[in-house]
Amino acid sequence: MNVIKVKSVVLDDETAKEESRMSTGGAVVTLVDGTIVKLNKGHYQDNKPQVGWFYILSTTGANTFSKTDPTAKPKKVKATAKPKAKAKPKKVVAKKPKAKKVVAKKKAPKKKK
Numbered sequence: 001m002n003v004i005k006v007k008s009v010v011l012d013d014e015t016a017k018e019e020s021r022m023s024t025g026g027a028v029v030t031l032v033d034g035t036i037v038k039l040n041k042g043h044y045q046d047n048k049p050q051v052g053w054f055y056i057l058s059t060t061g062a063n064t065f066s067k068t069d070p071t072a073k074p075k076k077v078k079a080t081a082k083p084k085a086k087a088k089p090k091k092v093v094a095k096k097p098k099a100k101k102v103v104a105k106k107k108a109p110k111k112k113k
Helices: 012-018 041-047
Strands: 002-011 027-031 036-039 054-057 063-066
Touching: 002 012, 012 027, 036 041
Parallel strands: none
Antiparallel strands: 002 027, 002 054, 027 036, 054 063
């Protein structure tokens, strides 16, 4: 697989105006290695490549454009502090009310008259 960065994209609309002709709706893409890739209207509309994108030519002959370089190694992400774990709510257990001790009061003896 070949991956080459896009240097410039010239729409056929612009070229057609300069040459006083009908536009094909395609584009001419120049890569940084000097290769020129002509895109028909359908291929241009499917990809809409821009300067800085990458042209990918696979071993099967298929070609496409990508915003990112598929051959680049992924960037290592710096480890960040782990968020503090939320405190688990304490279990609230309803306590049974303590039984009141009932103490029988002794009745005072009745006074005789």
